[in-house]
């Protein structure tokens with residue numbers, strides 16, 4: 005890679021102390037010019053989206069996450085007011101929690117239990133990892149982000165004896181996601197077991213009038229914050245979903261919003277060569293041939309950014325992973341995203357990146373400031389941070405030598421401002437890429453299939469229980485039970501459900517081990 009190419013393809017944005025380097029992507033000299041009409045079109049589509057167009061046609065919704073950091077852009081005065089009122093309410097609420105004006109049964113709130121999943125968890129988890137300072141923050145944060153009983157037990161064990169000083173934030177845009185509802189019910193049980201009322205320790209972030217919203221009202225929760233239908237779950241970090249936990253954790257939400265607003269301004273620029281989000285989308289298109297041929301490996305060389313790739317997995321894959329394009333053609337689009345952090349990953353899978361199957365392009369994220377204050381020398385003249393940068397630069401070169409391309413993003417630090425910038429950058433790059441490949445980046449029809457199938461297994465579980473309970477003491481193999489229920493095509497599912505029920509203590513269901521395994525029998529104790 006020549007210095008000339010670097011100079012040509014290094015975009016430095018002084019106001020943000022931000023740089024995007026695409027020089028290690030080996031696109032042909034005329035690539036950008038050839039793509040100009042397409043990316044210009046994507047920039048126009050984004051302008052329409054920001055103006056309030058129905059950019060999510062299947063769900064007939066506007067897509068307004070950009071208004072969250074600049075309410076003046078919202079298309080109606082009512083929306084502008086709702087956005088700024090919500091922000092003020094979050095700040096006022098956090099101030100009252102921090103001052104102790106609102107407190108739990110045992111005093112000032114010291115812990116935060118965030119209950120949510122997907123877009124209602126990944127942003128807060130990422131931001132907490134990036135900005136949290138457990139010894140200084142006004143509240144210690146914990147998460148229920150699944151319906152795994154043991155996972156919840158682990159968190160509850162940390163909160164033992166502290167629930168009277170714990171504030172639960174239950175977040176669900178739809179207000180009906182089963183994992184989140186289960187987490188809430190388990191939390192309610194835990195508070196009740198501790199002899200405490202849950203309501204005075206709980207807050208909801210949800211759509212107005214949702215099941216969760218109604219439940220929070222009925223149970224006298226402390227307050228509710230709105231989630232609007234024009235904010236998608238995966239772009240909700242700068243809505244109440246992310247701002248409530250961030251403000252409660254003592255993070256500077258104004259700086260986060262400002263960082264996003266400033267990145268929005270520079271990614272709104274019409275000249276795509278000066279627009280980092282447009283250039284990123286073009287690089288993704290180049291790397292993957294516009295059909296997802298290569299995976300996106302995210303390598304931030306900073307521990308605090310470790311969860312960024314997990315956050316981006318949802319943002320990128322749920323937005324772009326689509327069966328149909330906007331004209332109804334079958335396209336099976338998407339880009340797979342993975343990564344953790346450098347240099348740690350270098351000791352795990354970078355071997356394959358350098359020498360193995362060439363099915364990826366990397367994005368290095370470089371953070372200039374090593375730490376607050378001075379660093380000791382770990383060798384005569386070098387700090388740990390010098391090593392970390394050396395490893396980034398060395399790995400990048402080692403990959404490039406073998407024809408493995410990469411993008412490099414450089415930021416000054418990991419601050420609330422930078423986090424806002426990074427979120428806004430990727431949100432817009434995903435939007436542009438969605439336009440380039442002509443998919444609706446704002447819906448997620450595929451997620452429903454798994455949810456429906458999961459719900460139907462609960463019905464089947466009930467049918468099994470009813471059948472076994474009707475004949476207590478009588479033992480059945482999965483095959484026998486399936487034919488008894490007239491559901492032979494579901495024998496495997498019935499087997500799996502029986503195995504799970506027999507392994508858990510809630511029901512008097514016993515397994516008599518058979519050989520081969522499918523001769524095992526199950527019975528309800530008399």
Ligand SMILES: O=P(O)(O)OC[C@H]1O[C@H](O)[C@H](O)[C@@H](O)[C@@H]1O
Nearest residue numbers: 122123124176177178181237451
């Ligand atoms: O916030 P909720 O409505 O509970 O949704 C949580 C998550 O659930 C779904 O599976 C969607 O695919 C995600 O986009 C969403 O973030």
